[in-house]
Amino acid sequence: MMSKFKIAMVQMAVGTSKPGNLARAAALIKEASSAGAKIITLPECFNSPYGTKYFPEYAEPIPGPSSEAMAAAAKENKVFLVAGSIPEKCGDKIYNSSAIFNPEGEMVAMHRKVHLFDIDIPGKIRMQESEILSPGKQMTMFRTPYCQVGVAICYDIRFAELAQIMTQKGCHLLLYPGAFNMTTGPAHWELLQRGRALDNQVYVATASPARDTQASYTAWGHSSVVNPWGEVISTTDEKESIVYADIDLERMEEIRNQVPLRNQRRHDLYRVSEPAEEDRREEL
Numbered sequence: 274m275m276s277k278f279k280i281a282m283v284q285m286a287v288g289t290s291k292p293g294n295l296a297r298a299a300a301l302i303k304e305a306s307s308a309g310a311k312i313i314t315l316p317e318c319f320n321s322p323y324g325t326k327y328f329p330e331y332a333e334p335i336p337g338p339s340s341e342a343m344a345a346a347a348k349e350n351k352v353f354l355v356a357g358s359i360p361e362k363c364g365d366k367i368y369n370s371s372a373i374f375n376p377e378g379e380m381v382a383m384h385r386k387v388h389l390f391d392i393d394i395p396g397k398i399r400m401q402e403s404e405i406l407s408p409g410k411q412m413t414m415f416r417t418p419y420c421q422v423g424v425a426i427c428y429d430i431r432f433a434e435l436a437q438i439m440t441q442k443g444c445h446l447l448l449y450p451g452a453f454n455m456t457t458g459p460a461h462w463e464l465l466q467r468g469r470a471l472d473n474q475v476y477v478a479t480a481s482p483a484r485d486t487q488a489s490y491t492a493w494g495h496s497s498v499v500n501p502w503g504e505v506i507s508t509t510d511e512k513e514s515i516v517y518a519d520i521d522l523e524r525m526e527e528i529r530n531q532v533p534l535r536n537q538r539r540h541d542l543y544r545v546s547e548p549a550e551e552d553r554r555e556e557l
């Protein structure tokens with residue numbers, strides 16, 4: 274395992290033209306790879322404006338045109354690519370899905386958002402993804418020569434147990450394509466990333482779309498990378514940009530040895546774990 278490597282979180286300006294979005298993503302992936310990034314992450318909903326009214330129109334299967342374009346970009350630039358997310362059509366269902374590619378352009382994993390964004394804050398924001406989307410049923414992790422990586426999407430970051438289990442399973446980097454908004458963004462976006470990083474002593478990174486004040490959903494932006502000490506080591510404002518950070522797994526190990534939480538858990542009092550296969554409500 275290589276203990277130091279660069280990641281890039283692409284805060285891309287997403288518009289209404291799907292071909293335009295795919296071309297923009299490909300250009301930014303090239304730029305990030307030229308800057309030395311080995312793992313590149315795009316934002317939630319990078320091929321479509323974010324919003325339930327857009328999902329049916331922009332939805333497509335995986336594999337499909339968007340995932341094939343991203344497979345080609347991963348291969349051309351020889352990078353691991355977490356291709357943000359797209360509305361994925363599968364039979365009569367639509368998921369919010371992140372396809373993940375290796376440097377050969379092969380899809381190595383796919384995450385379907387497991388916690389749908391259903392909130393109602395009167396006078397501020399109401400979103401009910403579940404009116405259109407179906408939830409995924411699996412946690413998503415993939416291996417790289419650097420470390421094992423966990424992937425979840427946006428609202429998934431609010432569920433601490435998911436990050437804990439991915440950490441228990443050996444992930445040292447958790448990547449969250451996401452699109453927080455102008456109400457919960459300033460209140461919770463950074464706090465959640467720092468919380469997940471500090472509790473689990475892992476690196477946590479997010480990629481948001483750039484803010485478009487003309488869009489029906491205004492993204493908060495502020496894509497970031499947080500280290501296992503809970504420090505924001507790289508971030509940005511609301512505009513289109515690429516957030517880079519050097520991941521240092523020796524530093525992570527140093528922190529884990531200095532503050533040895535992993536040996537101090539009271540499993541006699543509590544335990545966070547996956548349910549047994551037979552207890553899962555629906556088959557995978």
Ligand SMILES: NC(=O)CCC(=O)C(=O)O
Pocket residue numbers: 317389390426427428429431451452453454457458461
């Ligand atoms: N797209 C999302 O899941 C948004 C999540 C969000 O804004 C939150 O507050 O949580």
